[in-house]
Amino acid sequence: MKKIVFFLGKGGVGKTTSSAALSFYLSSENKSVYWISIDPAHNLSDIVHLDLHKKTQVNDFLFAEEVDVESYLKSFLHKTTVRMKEMYKYLQIVNLENMFDLLKHSPGMEEYALMYAMKEKIEENENFEYIVIDTPPTGLMLKILSLPFSSKMWIEKLVRWRKKIINHRAAIANINPKKIDKSLALEEENDKVLKELGYQSDYIIFLVNLLSDKSKCKMAVVLNEDEMSLSESLRIINGLRGLKLTLDFAILNKEGTGQKNSEQELNLPIIRIPYLRNAMDIKTLTNLGQRLEKIVK
Numbered sequence: 125m126k127k128i129v130f131f132l133g134k135g136g137v138g139k140t141t142s143s144a145a146l147s148f149y150l151s152s153e154n155k156s157v158y159w160i161s162i163d164p165a166h167n168l169s170d171i172v173h174l175d176l177h178k179k180t181q182v183n184d185f186l187f188a189e190e191v192d193v194e195s196y197l198k199s200f201l202h203k204t205t206v207r208m209k210e211m212y213k214y215l216q217i218v219n220l221e222n223m224f225d226l227l228k229h230s231p232g233m234e235e236y237a238l239m240y241a242m243k244e245k246i247e248e249n250e251n252f253e254y255i256v257i258d259t260p261p262t263g264l265m266l267k268i269l270s271l272p273f274s275s276k277m278w279i280e281k282l283v284r285w286r287k288k289i290i291n292h293r294a295a296i297a298n299i300n301p302k303k304i305d306k307s308l309a310l311e312e313e314n315d316k317v318l319k320e321l322g323y324q325s326d327y328i329i330f331l332v333n334l335l336s337d338k339s340k341c342k343m344a345v346v347l348n349e350d351e352m353s354l355s356e357s358l359r360i361i362n363g364l365r366g367l368k369l370t371l372d373f374a375i376l377n378k379e380g381t382g383q384k385n386s387e388q389e390l391n392l393p394i395i396r397i398p399y400l401r402n403a404m405d406i407k408t409l410t411n412l413g414q415r416l417e418k419i420v421k
């Protein structure tokens with residue numbers, strides 16, 4: 125994969141349209157493109173009129189897919205549950221069934237599932253030259269982007285705590301072996317919890333590294349000529365700054381339809397897109413995409 129591009133922004137500003145335009149343009153230039161939507165309210169199929177529940181070929185060089193968030197959440201919970209049950213089967217006093225029910229309804233589960241979906245889909249499609257991501261509106265997307273970073277911090281802490289537990293356990297076993305259940309690991313390399321944390325950590329680090337790789341990962345914010353989408357773009361810049369990530373471009377979409385023009389506040393190179401009479405037409409989108417090509421240059 126040469127480049128991965130995220131289109132961020134407020135609801136309705138033109139994220140899907142921009143991601144479509146770039147995908148169609150690059151594929152018209154014989155570059156292989158995987159265009160994916162991680163917005164639970166998908167719109168890619170409205171443009172291509174194909175069922176995109178699975179990765180589907182749109183033209184010679186373009187494949188598109190809408191991540192099925194519901195089924196991803198189910199399979200994510202199922203896989204986690206199976207591993208957790210295996211790991212904690214010695215804990216008979218804890219009702220695991222209740223715990224997993226709780227997990228299913230925990231806040232943040234959807235974001236977690238989306239983050240995992242995003243990681244798996246990117247990894248599965250690394251053979252494409254370009255991966256173009258259509259994202260949900262700001263609030264949800266900032267949560268998804270911050271999860272790998274906050275999870276990394278947590279996992280590092282948990283690993284340290286876990287290692288301490290194993291060391292203490294080994295020390296107790298040394299003094300009185302009968303005090304420690306035989307099924308419990310006394311060495312770090314045999315501990316199932318550490319293994320699980322290592323597994324989680326691999327996932328997370330893949331995303332942290334990818335998102336932080338400025339040569340590969342490009343981010344553009346889409347906005348219109350209204351105060352609200354401008355202030356939301358500024359919020360995105362701030363939110364990303366907290367993760368040490370930066371935007372590469374601002375796309376001022378539907379130019380000429382609004383009142384105010386203070387996008388220079390964003391301090392970003394700006395790509396201007398006028399109001400188009402037929403913004404869903406593939407030919408129009410392909411032509412428009414040429415303006416967006418500089419994002420991946």
Ligand SMILES: Nc1ncnc2c1ncn2[C@@H]1O[C@H](COP(=O)(O)OP(=O)(O)OP(=O)(O)O)[C@@H](O)[C@H]1O
Pocket residue numbers: 133134135136137138139140141142163167260261377378379397398399400401403404
């Ligand atoms: N430059 C444009 N000229 C005219 N119409 C446009 C333009 N860009 C987008 N639109 C139209 O505006 C609407 C919203 O665009 P789009 O779906 O791309 O926004 P979005 O940011 O992806 O929205 P959501 O947050 O709901 O996913 C669509 O009907 C789209 O066809």
Ligand SMILES: [Mg+2]
Pocket residue numbers: 139140141163167258259
């Ligand atoms: Mg959209």
